[in-house]
Amino acid sequence: MIVCERKPLSTILESLRSYRKVVIAGCSECVTVCHAGGEKEVALLRDLILLARNDLTVTTEVLTRQCDVEFLEALDGHVEKAECVVSMACGVGVQFLAERYPATWVIPAVDTRFAGGSRQPGTWEERCGLCGDCVLHLTGGICPVARCSKSLLNGPCGGSQGGRCEVGEELSCAWHEIHDRLEKLGRLDLLEVVLPPKDWSRARDGGPRKLLREDVAV
Amino acid sequence: MSNGQSKLERLLHDGHFVVTAEVGPPQGAAADGIRHHAELLKDVTDGQNLTDNQTAIVRLSSIAAGVHVLAAGGEPIIQMTCRDRNRIAIQSDLLGAWSLGIRNLLCLSGDHQSFGNHPSARNVFDLDSVQLVKMVREMADPGIFQNGEAIAENARPRFFVGAAENPFAEPFAFRVRRLAKKVAAGAQFIQTQAIFDLPRFERWMQMVHDAGLDEKVYILGGICPAKSFGALRYMSKVPGMAVPDALLDRMKGVERKRQAEEGIRIAVETIQRLREIKGVRGVHVMAIMWEEMVPRIVEEAGLLPRPVA
Numbered sequence: 001m002i003v004c005e006r007k008p009l010s011t012i013l014e015s016l017r018s019y020r021k022v023v024i025a026g027c028s029e030c031v032t033v034c035h036a037g038g039e040k041e042v043a044l045l046r047d048l049i050l051l052a053r054n055d056l057t058v059t060t061e062v063l064t065r066q067c068d069v070e071f072l073e074a075l076d077g078h079v080e081k082a083e084c085v086v087s088m089a090c091g092v093g094v095q096f097l098a099e100r101y102p103a104t105w106v107i108p109a110v111d112t113r114f115a116g117g118s119r120q121p122g123t124w125e126e127r128c129g130l131c132g133d134c135v136l137h138l139t140g141g142i143c144p145v146a147r148c149s150k151s152l153l154n155g156p157c158g159g160s161q162g163g164r165c166e167v168g169e170e171l172s173c174a175w176h177e178i179h180d181r182l183e184k185l186g187r188l189d190l191l192e193v194v195l196p197p198k199d200w201s202r203a204r205d206g207g208p209r210k211l212l213r214e215d216v217a218v
Numbered sequence: 219m220s221n222g223q224s225k226l227e228r229l230l231h232d233g234h235f236v237v238t239a240e241v242g243p244p245q246g247a248a249a250d251g252i253r254h255h256a257e258l259l260k261d262v263t264d265g266q267n268l269t270d271n272q273t274a275i276v277r278l279s280s281i282a283a284g285v286h287v288l289a290a291g292g293e294p295i296i297q298m299t300c301r302d303r304n305r306i307a308i309q310s311d312l313l314g315a316w317s318l319g320i321r322n323l324l325c326l327s328g329d330h331q332s333f334g335n336h337p338s339a340r341n342v343f344d345l346d347s348v349q350l351v352k353m354v355r356e357m358a359d360p361g362i363f364q365n366g367e368a369i370a371e372n373a374r375p376r377f378f379v380g381a382a383e384n385p386f387a388e389p390f391a392f393r394v395r396r397l398a399k400k401v402a403a404g405a406q407f408i409q410t411q412a413i414f415d416l417p418r419f420e421r422w423m424q425m426v427h428d429a430g431l432d433e434k435v436y437i438l439g440g441i442c443p444a445k446s447f448g449a450l451r452y453m454s455k456v457p458g459m460a461v462p463d464a465l466l467d468r469m470k471g472v473e474r475k476r477q478a479e480e481g482i483r484i485a486v487e488t489i490q491r492l493r494e495i496k497g498v499r500g501v502h503v504m505a506i507m508w509e510e511m512v513p514r515i516v517e518e519a520g521l522l523p524r525p526v527a
Contacts, residue, residue: 149330150301150341154348154399156392157327158384158411159457166457167330179389191395194403197305197349197364 001030001117002090003124004037004110009048012086015107020055023078024109025097026062027089034124036110037088038062045088045109066093072100079104115146132202132209138190140181145198147174153195224321224378225293225527226265230407230436234525235493236500238265238295238409238438239512241287243278249286252278255509256290262513264524265322267409267502270297274334281315288319295380296320299328304344305353305364312354316375323377324409325350347381348396348403354379355404379404384411385422386460394425401435408435409502412442412453414461416491423495432497439492442504443485443511444469446477482515489519 006012016022024042032038039062046058059078064071066089075097079085084105087094090112098106114126129145135153136143145151149167156175159166163176182188200206229236241255252268259266266287268280284294296315298308312323327347331339345353353364358376361369381400385393397408413419419439426432444450447469454461465484472480485503492498501519505511516522 149332150327150343150346152327152343152346154346154396156387156389156396157347158382158387159330160387160389161457162388164457167332173388176389179392188395191392192399192402194348194352194399197345197353200344 001033001115002092003034003113003116003126004031004090005113006036006041006045006088006110007108009045009052012045012107012109013049013052016049016053016056016084016086019083019105021057021081021083022049022059022086023075023082023084024049024058024060024086024088025066025075025078025093026060027066027087027093028062029065029067029089031089031093031110032062034118042088045086063089063093066090066096069096069100072096075100130203131198131200132206133199135195135198138193138195139178140185140187140190142174142178142181144174144178147172147177153198223376226295226322227378227406228527229264229525230499232525234264234500235521236264236436236438237262237516237521237524238267238500238502239263239509240267240269240502240504240506241283241509242269242272242506243280243283245275245277247278249278249283252283252286253290256287256292258509259512260287260290260292262516262522262524263503264500264527265293265295267295267297267324270299270326270328271302271334272297273329274301274331274336274339276335281311281318281320284315284320285318293322294320295322295324297324297326298350299326300343300345300347300350301328301331301341304342308345308350309353309357309363312357312375312377313373316377321378322380323354324380324382325354325405326382348399351379351381351400351405352403378406380407380409381405382411383408384458385413385419386411386415387458390422393422394429394431397426397431397435398429401431405435407499408437410437410440411458412440412504413488413492414442414453414459414465416488418460419492420495423497427497436499437497438500438502439488439495439498440504441485441488441492441501441515442506443508443515444477444481445508446474446481447472450481482511482518485515486518489515489521 026037026042042060079101086107086109087097088109094108115128116124116126118124126146131145149165160173165171165173239259244251268283270280280296284296287294325347331341361374383397450469453459489501
C-alpha cells in the first residue's frame with residue numbers, strides 16, 4: 001500500500017488560517033489501512049480542528065477512492081459550500097481533487113511516505129522503490145533498491161556490520177539479508193554476477209510515468 | 219599489465235612494497251594546506267589519496283586537489299564516489315581528471331549523506347562501486363562510454379583503477395566474494411579499511427589467497443594511527459570498523475600525553491606485521507588530520523627511502 005502519515009496539526013491549521021468553511025475528504029483505500037486518512041482519522045481531524053478554531057464550519061466525506069475519478073462525485077455537494085478541501089489521501093488523491101475542483105484550494109493533510117506494508121500494528125516498512133524494473137528474482141525476494149540505503153545492486157557496502165546498516169542501528173542491512181537468504185536457498189552463485197547499471201529510465205528519472213493498456217481501455 | 223602511465227602501478231608491477239597516504243581536502247577554497255601536505259608526502263609515499271567529500275562533508279573537490287598534488291610533484295590517487303554524481307557526471311569528471319594529468323583512481327560507493335553536514339541532500343547512487351570500476355576500465359579498453367559509444371583511440375582515459383574493501387564488514391564470508399566481483403569488474407588495486415584486528419585480517423587474506431585473488435589484484439592494507447584512546451574508541455564504534463578490546467586496553471593503559479606516541483607505535487607494528495603477510499603489496503596510511511606524522515611512521519616502519527619509479 002501507499003503508506004501515509006498525517007501532517008502535524010499545527011501545519012494543517014496554518015494552511016487553514018484564511019478559511020472558514022472547510023471539507024475534509026478521507027479515502028477508503030491505503031490511508032484507511034495505514035490509519036492516516038480513513039473514516040476514524042477524518043473524524044479525529046475534524047474534532048481537533050474545531051477545538052482549535054471554533055469559527056470554522058467543517059463537513060466530512062470519506063470517498064471510496066480518491067485516486068479514481070469515478071468516485072469523486074460524492075464530494076461535489078460539499079465542495080460547493082466550502083472554501084477549501086482538506087484531503088487526507090495520498091498525493092494522488094490530492095491532485096485528483098485539485099483537477100476536479102479547479103476553483104477550490106486543496107490542502108494535503110498527510111505526507112505520502114512510501115510503498116510498504118505493516119508486519120505489526122503501528123509499524124510500517126518500505127518494501128518497494130517503484131523503480132519500474134523489478135530485480136527481486138535476482139536478490140532472493142529482498143529489494144536492494146528500496147531497502148539498501150544506497151540502492152546498491154552489488155552490495156553490501158563496507159558499512160554493514162552485525163546485520164545492521166551504517167545509516168542507523170534500527171535499519172537492517174538489506175544486502176546482509178539477501179546474502180543470508182540466498183545462502184539458505186543454495187543460490188549464493190547469484191551474488192557472483194556483477195549486476196550491470198540499472199536502466200533508471202523506467203523509474204521516475206525517465207520523467208513522469210504513464211501506463212497505457214489497450215486491452216483494458218474503453 | 220602496466221600501461222606505463224601511473225607511477226604507482228609501475229612500482230607495484232616491479233614488486234615494490236608501496237606506501238600510499240590519505241590527504242583530506244579542506245572545507246574551503248584555500249589550497250595551501252593540500253600543497254603543504256603534498257610536499258610533506260611526495261618523497262615518503264608513492265601515492266596520495268584525495269578523498270571525495272569524505273563522510274559526506276563538503277570539501278574542495280578531489281580532482282582539483284589532485285591537480286595541486288600533481289603541481290607539487292606528487293602522485294595523486296583521486297577518489298570518486300557514487301553518492302553525488304550520476305554516470306554522466308562521473309564520466310565527464312574523469313575525462314577532465316585524465317586530461318589534467320591524474321592517473322590513479324579509487325572507486326567507492328561513498329558514505330551515506332546522513333553522516334555528513336548536508337543530511338537533507340538527495341543522493342544519487344546511479345551506479346555502485348562495482349559498476350563504477352567496470353565502467354572506468356571499459357573507458358580505457360575497449361574504449362567505450364557506459365552507453366557503449368566509442369571514445370576516440372587517442373582520447374581514452376586509462377586510469378590505474380582501485381577499489382576499497384573492508385575485511386571487517388559483514389557478512390564476513392561474503393567479503394571475499396565481493397572482492398572477487400570487484401576484481402572481475404576490473405579493479406587493479408585494493409585499499410582496505412583500517413586494520414586493527416590483525417588475526418581477522420590474516421583470516422581474510424588467507425581466504426583471498428585461497429581464491430587466488432592476491433595474484434590478480436594488488437592489496438594495500440589500511441593503517442590508521444590513533445592520536446589518543448578517545449580517537450581509538452571512536453573508531454571502534456564506526457560501522458564497519460573493528461578494534462580489538464586488547465588494543466583499546468593497551469592504549470587506555472598509557473598515560474594521556476604518551477598516547478599519541480603509542481598510536482604511532484601501533485601503526486608501525488601493524489605495518490611490520492602486514493609486510494609478513496603473503497599477498498599484501500603495500501600499505502595505505504590514513505592519518506586523518508594528522509598527516510604530519512606520516513613521514514615518521516613510514517621511516518620507523520623501515521620503508522624509507524622510497525623507490526624511484
